[in-house]
Amino acid sequence: MTTSSLVRTRFPSAVLVAVGLAAGFGLAQGTGIRALGGAVFAAAGLAAGVLWLRRRGPATAVALAALYVGAFVLAHVLAIGVGMSAWLAVSLVTLTAAGVTFGVADAPREGSPVG
Secondary structure, X not given: OOHHHHHHHOOOHHHHHHHHHHHHHHHHHHHOOHHHXXXXXXXXXXXXXXXXXXXXXXXXXXXXXXXXXXXXXXHHHHHHHHOOOHHHHHHHHHHHHHHHHHHHHHOOOOOOOOO
């Protein structure tokens, strides 16, 4: 599926946020190769960024990118700094970031075509 077809089909960028954060962490933890998880995080973030830019413009894309990276950092702060379990920290930030992303970038707007 190309990026242009993702934009046309309204593929939810929130799914990419969830994959980047949760699957990236799971892959890094499961394989022990942090760079592999980082690659998933980066690839999903870039794909989501393209969708945000095309759908909502540069200001929204920058804000959501900051949220995405901030969620990644916050998961580390919660797990390492606060002592929360790593999976709980990742789950909380993933749900929050994906939810905000859906509301800002993916939810249908009044007057916009559905599809």
